Amino acid sequence: MLLSGCDDAPRMSRGHDECETTLMAVRVAVVSADGARVRGATVTATNVASNVSISGVTGSDGVTTAVNETLAPSPVRVTATAGSKVSPASHVEWVCDTCNCVPEPSELTLELSP
Template identity: 45%
Template sequence: MHRARAMWMVLGLAHLAACDGGLRVPNPERDPCTEELVTLRVEVVDAQGGLVSGAIVTATNTDTGHSVTSTTSERGVTTAVNEDIGPGRVRLTALGGTRPSDSAEVVWTCDECHCTPEPSSVQLHLRP
């Protein structure tokens, strides 16, 4: 009687393994919460629409006061503003030489692992 039950159990498990390629055990070494940080793409352009390298971009979380400052690359872009800024509204400004930009706003929302900006990229226009 015990052999019959054991045989049915083995056959049942064999059937499950054949259906989906085997039993899967989560890999404790791979934690999706520690993967790469989510970043915001910020592009700075001048009044004519040309990309501005070396512009200083400041992002400030209006709820916490946490601030990040970075400089645009030769392509006029920075991705230094990331989810470490925290959830809530973030105000962005740029300064290219002596020319400031108008501000833009991004809202970061968070789940149990990551925060995501909306919108996912921003273009800041320097004033003439």
């Protein structure tokens, strides 16, 4: 079915899409060696098969949700840095269906080196 838009250009009517359009993400918290949340830490996630990366910066709560399913379905290596401090790497696996990939685990806490 073609519909007319306000600019008189033809538009295609799209049926209801049952898949989520929001990307599934991992909630990553970054803490210092003494357990305090770290604002402004850079979190980098890298797909271990393709070497494609996503980075995000923690907000005032020390959390970012920049790591998302665009890196799926391969496992992802996640690290955090703040200045000269670096966290050990953690891994996220993705469980995928026909629409989305869900991270396992869905939350990570990365502790920066002292």
